[in-house]
Structures are given as C-alpha cells and as structure tokens.
Amino acid sequence: xxxxxxxxxxxxxxxxxxxxxxxxxxxxxxxxxxxxxxxxxxxxxxxxxxxxxxxxxxxxxxxxxxxxxxxxxxxxxxxxxxxxxxxxxxxxxxxxxxxxxxxxxxxxxxxxxxxxxxxxxxxxxxxxxxxxxxxxxxxxxxxxxxxxxxxxxxxxxxxxxxxxxxxxxxxxxxxxxxxxxxxxxxxxxxxxxxxxxxxxxxxxxxxxxxxxxxxxxxxxxxxxxxxxxxxxxxxxxxxxxxxxxxxxxxxxxxxxxxxxxxxxxxxxxxxxxxxxxxxxxxxxxxxxxxxxxxxxxxxxxxxxxxxxxxxxxxxxxxxxxxxxxxxxxxxxxxxxxxxxxxxxxxxxxxxxxxxxxxxxxxxxxxxxxxxxxxxxxxxxxxxxxxxxxxxxxxxxxxxxxxxxxxxxxxxxxxxxxxxxxxxxxxxxxxxxxxxxxxxxxxxxxxxxxxxxxxxxxxxxxxxxxxxxxxxxxxxxxxxxxxxxxxxxxxxxxxxxxxxxxxxxxxxxxxxxxxxxxxxxxxxxxxxxxxxxxxxxxxxxxxxxxxxxxxxxxxxxxxxxxxxxxxxxxxxxxxxxxxxxxxxxxxxxxxxxxxxxxxxxxxxxxxxxxxxxxxxxxxxxxxxxxxxxxxxxxxxxxxxxxxxxxxxxxxxxxxxxxxxxxxxxxxxxxxxxxxxxxxxxxxxxxxxxxxxxxxxxxxxxxxxxxxxxxxxxxxxxxxxxxxxxxxxxxxxxxxxxxxxxxxxxxxxxxxxxxxxxxxxxxxxxxxxxxxxxxxxxx
Amino acid sequence: xxxxxxxxxxxxxxxxxxxxxxxxxxxxxxxxxxxxxxxxxxxxxxxxxxxxxxxxxxxxxxxxxxxxxxxxxxxxxxxxxxxxxxxxxxxxxxxxxxxxxxxxxxxxxxxxxxxxxxxxxxxxxxxxxxxxxxxxxxxxxxxxxxxxxxxxxxxxxxxxxxxxxxxxxxxxxxxxxxxxxxxxxxxxxxxxxxxxxxxxxxxxxxxx
Numbered sequence: 001x002x003x004x005x006x007x008x009x010x011x012x013x014x015x016x017x018x019x020x021x022x023x024x025x026x027x028x029x030x031x032x033x034x035x036x037x038x039x040x041x042x043x044x045x046x047x048x049x050x051x052x053x054x055x056x057x058x059x060x061x062x063x064x065x066x067x068x069x070x071x072x073x074x075x076x077x078x079x080x081x082x083x084x085x086x087x088x089x090x091x092x093x094x095x096x097x098x099x100x101x102x103x104x105x106x107x108x109x110x111x112x113x114x115x116x117x118x119x120x121x122x123x124x125x126x127x128x129x130x131x132x133x134x135x136x137x138x139x140x141x142x143x144x145x146x147x148x149x150x151x152x153x154x155x156x157x158x159x160x161x162x163x164x165x166x167x168x169x170x171x172x173x174x175x176x177x178x179x180x181x182x183x184x185x186x187x188x189x190x191x192x193x194x195x196x197x198x199x200x201x202x203x204x205x206x207x208x209x210x211x212x213x214x215x216x217x218x219x220x221x222x223x224x225x226x227x228x229x230x231x232x233x234x235x236x237x238x239x240x241x242x243x244x245x246x247x248x249x250x251x252x253x254x255x256x257x258x259x260x261x262x263x264x265x266x267x268x269x270x271x272x273x274x275x276x277x278x279x280x281x282x283x284x285x286x287x288x289x290x291x292x293x294x295x296x297x298x299x300x301x302x303x304x305x306x307x308x309x310x311x312x313x314x315x316x317x318x319x320x321x322x323x324x325x326x327x328x329x330x331x332x333x334x335x336x337x338x339x340x341x342x343x344x345x346x347x348x349x350x351x352x353x354x355x356x357x358x359x360x361x362x363x364x365x366x367x368x369x370x371x372x373x374x375x376x377x378x379x380x381x382x383x384x385x386x387x388x389x390x391x392x393x394x395x396x397x398x399x400x401x402x403x404x405x406x407x408x409x410x411x412x413x414x415x416x417x418x419x420x421x422x423x424x425x426x427x428x429x430x431x432x433x434x435x436x437x438x439x440x441x442x443x444x445x446x447x448x449x450x451x452x453x454x455x456x457x458x459x460x461x462x463x464x465x466x467x468x469x470x471x472x473x474x475x476x477x478x479x480x481x482x483x484x485x486x487x488x489x490x491x492x493x494x495x496x497x498x499x500x501x502x503x504x505x506x507x508x509x510x511x512x513x514x515x516x517x518x519x520x521x522x523x524x525x526x527x528x529x530x531x532x533x534x535x536x537x538x539x540x541x542x543x544x545x546x547x548x549x550x551x552x553x554x555x556x557x558x559x560x561x562x563x564x565x566x567x568x569x570x571x572x573x574x575x576x577x578x579x580x581x582x583x584x585x586x587x588x589x590x591x592x593x594x595x596x597x598x599x600x601x602x603x604x605x606x607x608x609x610x611x612x613x614x615x616x617x618x619x620x621x622x623x624x625x626x627x628x629x630x631x632x633x634x635x636x637x638x639x640x641x642x643x644x645x646x647x648x649x650x651x652x653x654x655x656x657x658x659x660x661x662x663x664x665x666x667x668x669x670x671x672x673x674x675x676x677x678x679x680x681x682x683x684x685x686x687x688x689x690x691x692x693x694x695x696x697x698x699x700x701x702x703x704x705x706x707x708x709x710x711x712x713x714x715x716x717x718x719x720x721x722x723x724x725x726x727x728x729x730x731x732x733x734x735x736x737x738x739x740x741x742x743x744x745x746x747x748x749x750x751x752x753x754x755x756x757x758x759x760x761x762x763x764x765x766x767x768x769x770x771x772x773x774x775x776x777x
Numbered sequence: 778x779x780x781x782x783x784x785x786x787x788x789x790x791x792x793x794x795x796x797x798x799x800x801x802x803x804x805x806x807x808x809x810x811x812x813x814x815x816x817x818x819x820x821x822x823x824x825x826x827x828x829x830x831x832x833x834x835x836x837x838x839x840x841x842x843x844x845x846x847x848x849x850x851x852x853x854x855x856x857x858x859x860x861x862x863x864x865x866x867x868x869x870x871x872x873x874x875x876x877x878x879x880x881x882x883x884x885x886x887x888x889x890x891x892x893x894x895x896x897x898x899x900x901x902x903x904x905x906x907x908x909x910x911x912x913x914x915x916x917x918x919x920x921x922x923x924x925x926x927x928x929x930x931x932x933x934x935x936x937x938x939x940x941x942x943x944x945x946x947x948x949x950x951x952x953x954x955x956x957x958x959x960x961x962x963x964x965x966x967x968x969x970x971x972x973x974x975x976x977x978x979x980x981x982x983x984x985x
Contacts, residue, residue, distance in 0.1 A: 048922040049914065051930030052937055054865015054905035058930075061864035126855075127848065228869045228877060228931040228965050278867075278931030279965050311870050493929025493966050653925045661928060661967030689963060690874035697956045700969040 008032050009614035009713040011645070012429060018614065018713050023607040026541075027548050029718045030648065032711055037573065038506040040709070042653035045498040046517060047276070047491070058276045060308055062234040062245040068097055070297050070307035071129040072290065073119040073136055074317065075111035078145030078682015079160075079379045082109040085119050086137035093135050095128030096121060098300035105296065106262075106289065111140070112160070112351040113147075113379045114683040115316030117289050122297040122305045145379035147677040149325060149348050152378045160351055160377035168346070169353050172373040196372060203370035206340035210331030212408040218328070218397040219748040220358075220731075221674035222348075223321040224314075225386055226694060229278020231318045232308035233287075235294040242270045242295055246287070247308070249280040250529030251490050255522045257287040258295060265295060274490040274520040281665075282385035283319035284492070285529055315687035319384030320675060322347040322356035326397040331367070332405040336412050336420045338364065341401075343371040347393070350382035360394035362617075363462045364402070364421045379682055380675075385531065387662070388463065388724035392669060392731050396749060399459040399732035403739065414736070415440065415458055426710060427460060427619035430643040433706050434458060437641040438623035447743035448760065453628050454638075457736025459729035461620030465721035466647065466714040467537025469608030472525040475504055475546040477554055478599045481589035483508060485543060486518045489527025489535065494723055495654030496535050502650050503540045503717055507547035509571030510588050525603060533618075533721025540650065540717040542606035550602040554591060561594045562586075606715075613713035618725045620644045622663070624701075624733040628741040630760060633753030635738055637667050637701040640730065645708040647720035652707055659705045659726040666730020668695035671750050827895070834894055838863065839907030849895050853887075854878045856894035857904060865905040865934045869963075876962030879935040880904050886942045886961075905934035908941055916982045917941055920975040928966035935962050940976050949980050 003022045008015045008031055015032060022028065030036060050056035075082070085101040102117045103109040111118060119136050123129035144158035151157060152167045160167050173196060175189045207213050233246035233254075242265050248254040251272045257263050258270045277284070294307030309318060324347040331339040347356030353375035361369070406417035415431050422428065435441070435458075444454040474486040485504045491497040501515040508515075518524060528538040551571055558576055559566035568579050576586040623641040628634070644659045672693040676685045686692040712718050731749060738756070739745040746759045827849035834851075835844040838861055845860045854871075857863045857880070866889060869877035873891035880889045881903035909915040914922070917940055927933040936959060943950055943958035950958060955976045959969070 044922045044925065045927075047930070048925070048927060049911050049918075051927045051933045052905075052914065052918040052921045053909060053911050054863075054934040054937075055911060056930055057864065058867075060868065061858075063862065063864070125848075127850065226965055228867070228875070228929070228963070276930060279929040281965070311872075493927075495928075657925050657928055657966075657968065657971060660970055664967030664969065665965075688872065688874065689870040690872070694963050694965065696963060697959045697969045697973070700956070700967075703970055 007713055009711050011426060011708055011710040015711070020611045020713060023609060025545070026607045027545060027716050029711070029713055029716050036506055038502050038512055039650050040652065043498060043502060043512055043651050045495050045654060046501060047497060056276045058229055058278050059232065059234055059245045059247040059274065060229055060278070064234065064236050064304040066303040067234070068122050068124050068301060068303055068305055069126045069129050070120060070122045070294055070305045071126070071133055072117050072293065072309070072313060073121070073133050074313060075116045075118050075140065076114055076683065077111065077140055077142055078114050078147060079143040080111045080140040081143065082111055082118060082138065083141050084139040087119065089137065090121060090132045090135040093123070093128065093132035095124035096132045097124065097303065098122040098297040098305070100293065100296055100300070102289070105293070113381055114681070115313065115381050117317070120293045120297060122301050145682040147378055147380050147679060147682050149323065149346055149376040149378060151679065152348070152376050153346065160379055165377065167377050168374050170372060171354055171375045172357060172371070199370045200342070203340045203342050203368050206368050207329055207331040207342065210339045211334045212405065213329055213331050214401060214404040214408050215329040216397070216401055216404060217747060218324070218326045218400065220324045220393040220396055221749055222323045223386065223669050223673045224675060224692065225281045225283035225319050225384070226315065226689070226692065227279030227281060227283065230309040230311065230314040231284060231288055232290045233294050234304060234306045235298040236304035237298055237302070240269065243273065244270065244291065244295065245273045246291065247277050247284060248272065248274050248287070248490060249277065249282070249284040249492050249531060251488055251520055251522050252526060253285055253529050254287045254291065258291065263287060263292050263295070272522045277490050277492040280492045280530065281387045282389065282531065285385065285531060311689065312687040315692060316381045316684045319386065320381060321386035321389070321393070322349050322383040324356070324358045324393040326358050326393070328397055328401050330401045330405050332409060334409050336406070336409060336417050338367045338405065338421050340368040340370070341366045343369070346374045346376050348376045348378040348380060350380045351377050352382055353377060355383050355389065357390045358394035358397065359390035360398040363395070363398065363460050364418065365423060366421070380677065381684070387665065387727050391724070391728040392666060395459060395728050395732040396735055399729070400735055400739070400745065403457070403736050418458065418460065422460070424617070424619045425615050426645050426708060427621060430619060430621040430645070430708065433643045434621040434623040434641050437704055437706065438625055438639065440623065446741055448630055451630050453630060453741040455626055455628070455737045455739070455741025457624045457733045457738070457740055459622055459732035459736065461618065461622065461644070461725045461728040463533055463618040463725035463728065464616065465533035465537055465618060465724070466610050466616070466712070467528070467534045467541070467719070467721070468610065469606055471527050471538045471542045472603055472605040473500070473539065473542040473546045474525050474601060474603045475543070475550040476599050476601045477550050477592060479592055479595045479597070481514070481592040483510065483515045484518060485515060486524045487527040487539060488519070488522050488524035489539065490520045490530060492530045494530065494535065494658060495651060496530065496539065498654060499536055499650040500539055500543045503543045504547040507544050508551050510574045514574065533723040533725065536650070536721050537647070537715065537719050538606060540719050541715040542604055544716050545606070546602045546604035549604060550600050553600045553602065557594055558586065558591045610714045613718070615710065615712050618646055618720050618722070620725050620729065622729040622733045624737040626734060626737040626741055628738060628756060630742065633756035633760070635671055635751055635756060636699065637671070637734055639702045639704065640667065640733070641704045641706070642726055643706045643708065644722065644726055645710050646722040646725070647710050647712045647714065648718040649707055649709050650717070650719055655707055655722050656705045658722040660703045662724070662726030663703050663730050664695055664700060666727045667701060667734060669749065670731035670734040671695070674750055834898065836861070836894065836897055836902060837900070838902045839904060847894065849893070851894045852890055853880070853892050853894045853897050854889040857889060863904050863906050867931055867934060869931070876939060877932055877935040879938045879962065881938060881942060884942065884945060886939055905937055908937060915941070917944060917976065917979040920979040920982070921972070924971050924975040924978060926968050926971040926975040928968055932962060932964040936964065936972055940972065944976065944980060948983070950976065952977070
C-alpha cells in the first residue's frame with residue numbers, strides 16, 4: 001500500500017512541507033532535523049589505501065596464467081577501403097598465437113579515418129606482437145578525406161558517408177518516421193522544414209522588436225577523454241565461458257554487448273569484472289571493437305589475452321568531445337529580460353552524424369528559441385559521450401552571449417542580468433556566494449589597461465541526475481557481525497563504492513569501518529552504468545532499502561530471543577537501542593551472534609520512479625578570476641569558485657573532489673586541450689600526452705568549492721550525481737573572465753596566447769555588435 | 778622544469794637507443810657498460826653485444842635482488858610489471874610524458890618506461906610497493922588517504938613516488954615547490970589540489 005507522508009524539502013534556511021506518496025515498500029527520506037552519524041561526514045574512500053600502495057589491481061594489471069598480448073593494426077590513411085588483408089606472413093612470426101582481420105570479423109571493410117581498426121594479432125610478448133604487426137600485408141584503396149568541419153562543409157567536398165548520406169545533416173529538429181537506411185523521409189521532412197521556417201520567422205520578428213540584439217559566432221575544439229587507463233580488457237576463456245577484466249564504466253553494458261550477436265558470446269557465458277577502473281569520463285560505456293577482438297583472439301589462442309589499447313589508439317579511436325561552430329543572436333529588452341535566442345550549430349562526431357549538438361537549453365529563461373543543429377561527417381575518430389556531452393560547448397557560447405547582452409543594455413552587471421533571467425530555486429543563492437568568494441566587486445586593472453590585466457567571469461551549471469530504476473543491492477549481515485554490501489556496478493573513481501557503504505552503515509546504525517563492499521562483478525546484483533551522473537542516485541536508494549530490511553530482520557531476531565518488542569528497537573552507534581534512545585546494553589555484534597542462521601541476506605531493488613520533489617535539476621554557479629599578459633597573450637586562471645549542489649550530500653569530501661575534477665577538466669578545455677589534425681595526411685598529430693596538452697599541477701588554479709546540501713525529496717536518499725554538472729560552466733566562466741580582463745572577446749577555444757594576441761591586435765570583434773535588424777544567421 | 782633524469786648515467790637511454798638502432802629491429806642491444814649481469818664486474822672498453830634472446834638481468838627492487846631472464850631491450854617499466862610482477866607502477870603514455878611509471882633510482886625519480894632495465898642494474902630501485910604497505914602506510918600515503926588525493930587511482934602510484942622523492946629532498950616544500958615536484962605527473966581526474974594539501978599535511982607531520 002502506498003503510504004502518504006509529509007516531508008520537509010529545501011536547503012539553507014528555506015524549507016517547506018511536501019506531501020509524498022511513498023512507493024510500495026519504500027522508506028521516507030532523511031529529514032533536515034534528523035541526526036545522521038555517517039552520511040554527511042567527510043570519509044576517506046574505502047579503496048584509498050589500495051590505491052596509494054599500488055595494490056589496487058586494474059584491468060591493465062590482471063595477469064592470469066599463460067597471458068599473451070594483443071595488438072590492433074590501425075589504418076594510417078585519412079580515408080581508405082580495405083581491399084585485402086593478408087595474415088599469412090604474420091601468423092608465421094615468432095610467438096604469434098592468433099590473428100584476425102576487421103573486414104572478416106565485423107563485415108566492415110571501410111577504414112574511414114586514420115586509426116580505424118584493420119587487423120589484430122596476439123603473441124606471447126608485446127614485442128613479438130609488434131613485430132608480427134609489421135608483417136601484415138594490407139591492400140588499401142585510398143580515398144579523399146575531410147578532417148575538419150570546414151573542409152567537410154565546403155562546396156565540392158568529398159563525400160564522407162555512404163549511399164545518399166550527405167556530409168552535413170540536420171539532427172535537430174529531427175524528422176520523425178525516417179526509414180532505416182534512408183537519409184530522409186521526404187514527406188515528414190518537408191513538414192519539419194516548413195515548421196522550422198515558421199519558427200525562424202517568428203523569432204526574427206521578436207528579435208527585430210527587441211531593444212537590443214547581440215550576435216556572435218563561437219567555436220570550440222575536439223577534446224579527447226584521455227583516461228589514464230586505456231580502453232580494453234584482459235579476456236580469458238575458462239571452461240567455455242568468457243571472463244573479461246574490463247576497463248569499463250558499465251560492467252553490465254559490457255557483458256550485454258559481448259553476449260549480443262556482435263560480441264559472439266552466448267548469453268549467460270560472459271562475466272565482467274571491474275574492481276578498479278582508471279577513469280572513463282564517458283568514453284567507456286561500450287565493449288568496443290577492442291573488447292570483441294580480445295575475446296576472439298583469446299578463443300583462437302586458447303589462452304588469456306590482454307587487449308588494452310596503446311596511447312595512440314586511445315587518442316585517435318577511443319572517443320572525444322565533438323567540436324562546435326555556433327552562431328547565435330539574442331534579443332534583450334532594456335529591463336534586462338531576454339526576448340529570444342536564435343541558434344545554428346554544427347559539430348562533427350566523426351563519420352557518423354548524431355551526438356555533436358551543443359546544449360544549453362534550460363540554463364536560463366531564454367524567451368522564444370529557434371534552434372537548428374547540424375551534424376557534420378568527417379574522416380575522424382568517432383565521438384563518445386564526454387562528461388556532460390554537448391554542455392560545456394553550448395555553455396561557452398551562451399554564457400558569452402549573456403555577457404554581451406548585459407553589456408549592450410547600458411552595461412548591466414552580468415550577475416544581475418543572469419538573476420533576472422533565472423528561476424532555478426537553488427541558483428539564486430549560489431550567485432551571491434560566488435560573487436562574494438571570487439571578489440567580484442573588488443577593483444582590478446582590467447579591459448587591457450595595463451601589461452597584466454585581471455578579469456572575472458561567471459557562468460551557470462545545469463544537470464538532471466536524481467537517478468532511476470535498474471539497480472538492486474544485496475546487504476549481508478553475518479553471524480560474526482561482518483556486513484557486506486554488494487552490487488555489480490563499477491567505481492570509475494567517483495567514490496561510488498564508498499557512498500554505497502556509507503548509506504548502508506547509516507541505515508544499520510554502525511560505523512563505515514564495519515562495512516565492506518564488493519563491486520564490479522556481473523555475478524553480483526544488477527547495477528547502473530557510471531553515466532549521466534545517475535549512478536549514486538540510482539544505487540543509494542537500493543542500498544538504503546536493503547540495509548533497512550536487513551536491520552528489520554536482525555531486530556526481529558533480537559526481539560524474539562530477548563522477548564522484546566521489535567517495534568521498540570533500532571540500531572545506532574553500533575548498539576541496539578530503544579525508540580526513546582536508551583541503550584539495551586546489546587552491541588551490534590552481540591545482536592548478530594543471536595542469529596540461528598549464518599547470515600541475513602536482503603536483496604532490494606530501487607523504487608523505479610522518483611518523487612516530484614523540490615528541484616528536478618542540479619544548479620551550480622562558477623566564477624573565474626584570470627590574469628592575462630597583454631604582451632604574450634598568456635592566460636592564467638588564478639582562482640575558480642565553484643558553488644555546487646547535488647541533492648543530499650553523502651560524502652562532502654568525495655563530492656568536493658568531483659567538483660574540483662570537473663573544474664580542472666573545464667579549465668584544461670578552455671585553455672589547452674585540442675585534437676590537431678593534419679589536413680593533408682588526415683592523421684591526428686598529437687595522439688600522445690606531450691603534444692596533447694592536459695592541465696598540469698603548475699597551471700592548476702586554486703579551486704574554492706562550496707557545496708549546498710539540498711533535501712530534494714526525490715528518493716529515499718535524495719542524492720543527485722555530481723560528475724557532470726561541475727564541468728558545464730567552467731570554460732564559459734574562464735572565457736568571460738578573459739574578455740573582462742582584456743576588453744575584447746576571444747570567440748574560439750582553446751584560448752591560446754596567439755588567439756589572445758590576435759584579438760587584442762585586431763579588435764575587430766567588439767564586445768557589443770551593432771544591432772542589425774533582420775540579419776539572418 | 779621537471780627535474781627527472783633525462784638519460785641514464787651510462788648514456789644509453791631508450792630514446793637514443795631506438796634512434797640509433799632504427800625503429801624496425803629493436804631487438805639487439807649494443808651497450809658500452811661494465812656488465813649488465815654483474816654490476817661489480819671490471820670495466821671493459823669493448824662493446825658488449827646483448828640479445829636478441831633473453832639474458833639474465835639482476836635488479837635490486839625494493840631492497841631485494843633478483844635475477845630474471847628477459848630480452849635486453851626490455852624497459853625498466855616492463856621488467857617491473859611483467860617479470861617482477863609489481864603492477865603498482867603504471868603504463869600510461871609509454872614515452873616519458875605523464876609520470877605514471879615514476880620509480881626511484883638511487884632515490885631520484887625516473888620514468889621507468891623510458892629507460893632500459895639493463896641500465897638499472899646495480900642501482901637501488903624503489904617502486905610504490907616499496908614505499909609503504911597497506912598495513913604500514915607512510916605519513917605521506919596516510920595524508921593522501923585523508924585528503925582524498927586520488928580519484929580513479931591510476932596516476933596515484935606515480936604521484937606517491939614523486940611526492941616521496943620531493944619530501945626526501947625538501948622536507949618542508951612550499952605550495953609552488955610541491956606543484957613543481959609533481960609537474961611531470963599528469964592526473965586526468967583532477968586531484969592536484971588535494972595532492973598539494975596532502976603533501977603539506979605530511980610535511981607538517983614531519984614524515985615522508
């Protein structure tokens with residue numbers, strides 16, 4: 001029976017009552033006045049000791065007996081058709097145990113970018129595999145290539161896709177009812193085009209009627225994920241069953257792929273293990289060709305194969321954040337209210353078409369929106385979800401437009417302008433914190449008035465991460481007092497393992513040290529992927545529910561053995577207590593020893609739906625302070641303030657780490673990282689970690705994190721994820737701070753010294769552009 | 778500038794060796810070194826031809842000397858991971874630009890991916906496993922745990938080794954010195970600030 005309860009929701013000193021109808025079997029969320037012993041404490045992660053001593057075994061470190069090494073041969077050509085692959089000589093090389101070709105294995109003979117898989121070898125040693133790779137004979141038919149969106153969008157550009165696939169294709173608004181294999185459905189497409197034309201006309205009219213119109217063209221670059229542990233797995237066949245020690249963000253997804261037609265493993269005959277994962281950032285949801293290749297090579301060789309990518313393969317072929325070209329027009333009235341926004345965006349996800357949009361919908365109230373997104377096919381390695389896919393690039397453009405619009409109406413303060421166009425229930429308070437902590441109103445030498453100028457910039461986050469159904473957690477209390485929490489999902493460095501244990505410890509009234517966890521094994525209960533920042537919101541309500549019912553069972557045993565009323569008993573501070581808080585004198589361990597059975601085991605699934613709580617989204621505000629050398633163009637981010645919220649905070653320490661990590665990747669995106677393609681050869685020039693620049697310790701700014709604890713009522717733990725929200729606003733805040741410092745805007749990321757100097761020298765891109773009524777994007 | 782050793786003292790670095798030998802057949806190693814088998818052997822002026830097959834290589838790792846057969850072209854990193862089965866030292870870029878494979882060689886940090894195992898003969902090699910154990914963490918490792926100076930953990934062993942070397946050389950580094958001390962180590966998750974705090978914390982405790 002659904003139980004109706006009244007709970008308090010809100011944050012800070014702003015709480016109000018909310019009536020919630022609990023789903024079957026669920027328990028009420030923690031309340032603001034409820035004392036908590038573990039949840040909300042700064043706790044070191046449970047795997048920290050293993051990680052600082054080098055005893056944590058990642059996939060790369062697995063070494064089953066008789067392990068041999070796999071290598072993938074990649075096409076060196078910008079675009080080619082594989083006519084033939086001859087493995088004869090390679091198979092005869094010393095140590096070679098297995099080999100395959102990609103055209104035979106995946107029925108795909110097009111190597112559409114430099115880095116595309118062509119063949120694979122497994123040999124006793126890596127050196128032998130490398131030597132054998134050089135003996136593979138490949139007959140390529142070379143084709144023309146395009147490796148930048150400009151080249152691909154140009155008149156007469158060679159076709160990247162197949163059949164009737166055009167290089168540039170609209171991906172939003174979508175045409176529904178498109179038939180498989182067809183580029184378009186002409187009838188449905190015509191309707192969409194007509195709607196788009198009407199929309200454009202409407203928004204043109206609103207812009208024409210606005211007091212001020214600003215416009216800008218923004219570009220962002222391709223960013224690779226570059227997790228330190230590369231993609232891949234150690235694959236081993238044991239009695240006809242496949243075991244994969246996989247570096248993955250989705251143990252169950254990896255298994256699902258391996259047991260699909262594509263992966264060629266029978267259902268129920270694959271186990272995926274991922275106790276430790278060396279980063280993913282959105283690139284490791286798929287088993288990928290390397291996973292399938294590893295399994296096939298291991299099968300042929302009849303010994304375990306380590307098939308981990310090398311760094312060059314990781315950089316070219318394991319995923320990236322697409323680039324973007326964004327053209328925008330924003331209409332705003334003198335009172336500082338946005339009237340309309342027109343957006344046209346292009347981006348390349350590689351030779352495919354989807355997933356290259358630039359997102360910013362809903363961060364602010366933007367009036368009437370006319371937005372069209374295009375995907376651009378290029379002969380480059382394919383994009384993958386990358387920490388808040390689409391959002392940092394969309395934010396970079398939108399937030400700069402916000403500043404330009406505020407400036408155009410008499411220089412309205414950028415924070416005040418944002419507040420006037422923002423109705424997020426949490427963010428209003430966050431602006432004031434960011435303003436104060438970055439020293440927004442302090443005097444600075446800015447606007448290019450001295451050799452070294454300082455500036456500040458602001459931008460906002462938005463994310464949607466309360467989790468959902470699809471996870472079950474097993475809680476096991478043993479007769480000897482040991483408590484184990486089990487789920488098959490992985491921890492990619494976010495702290496999932498630790499927060500799951502903290503929630504269980506809280507519910508069981510014991511310390512975190514008394515709980516052990518087992519994760520990263522598909523033989524354990526179903527868990528979510530580490531994606532969309534939903535992992536913690538999906539897992540923790542199941543962990544709490546399972547712990548709650550395990551506690552009930554334990555207290556029932558105690559009540560029966562002692563002749564007490566079970567309804568009067570609870571667990572707190574590792575003791576059995578009564579409802580009035582008095583101690584029964586029985587410790588948790590003593591209580592466990594009263595069991596007749598070896599253990600109590602409870603498996604509980606997370607309630608599928610979330611409640612209509614206080615806020616469905618994470619907000620967050622970031623402010624940057626930069627220092628720019630007007631003579632060298634070098635930008636240094638001195639300080640970032642990151643105000644973040646993520647529902648109820650389970651472990652503020654690991655939450656803070658997540659925010660710092662997002663900010664660092666965002667600063668790195670703003671100033672340093674970019675994939676550089678050789679237009680002539682079609683190859684990635686910086687497929688390494690020295691020419692692909694990642695922010696290091698010397699350039700890392702001071703990061704001031706402020707966390708807001710929100711009781712949102714969305715689930716029994718009220719937790720939201722925090723992997724993605726903190727990277728959304730960072731680059732935008734830095735870009736706005738640079739413009740504040742030098743008095744002119746740099747419209748393209750990364751903001752390199754050369755681009756800064758060019759912007760200063762040319763001054764041809766004024767911060768405020770003249771109103772051009774009727775001009776079209 | 779990152780202060781790690783660019784070359785081994787004997788003048789045979791992996792990078793220079795590969796340049797000289799050509800990329801096609803990096804299996805025979807020509808080394809003008811005393812002896813790769815026995816460090817105490819008398820110095821000879823004749824170049825020694827090693828390989829292509831395995832040769833016995835004696836390394837002293839974390840205080841223990843072991844002789845293991847391996848091709849002379851084996852890097853110190855691969856020797857540690859594949860032959861000594863010490864997998865705490867990580868392979869990330871495999872070309873000396875990320876610091877994940879950092880080990881101590883006679884107390885100084887080196888990128889173990891960018892030197893040959895035979896060049897480490899007769900030297901004291903310390904890997905992350907030789908710094909502290911789960912039951913007996915150093916103050917620095919304890920500070921890493923308490924300050925959450927790690928996320929995915931893949932850069933962490935290299936960071937721990939670099940910071941250990943820093944504190945050995947300078948027990949009271951300031952923030953800029955700590956930043957410089959880990960300048961050769963890339964962290965993708967973004968733990969730099971927590972690492973700086975951990976080193977400061979360990980420094981205040983007077984430990985390493």
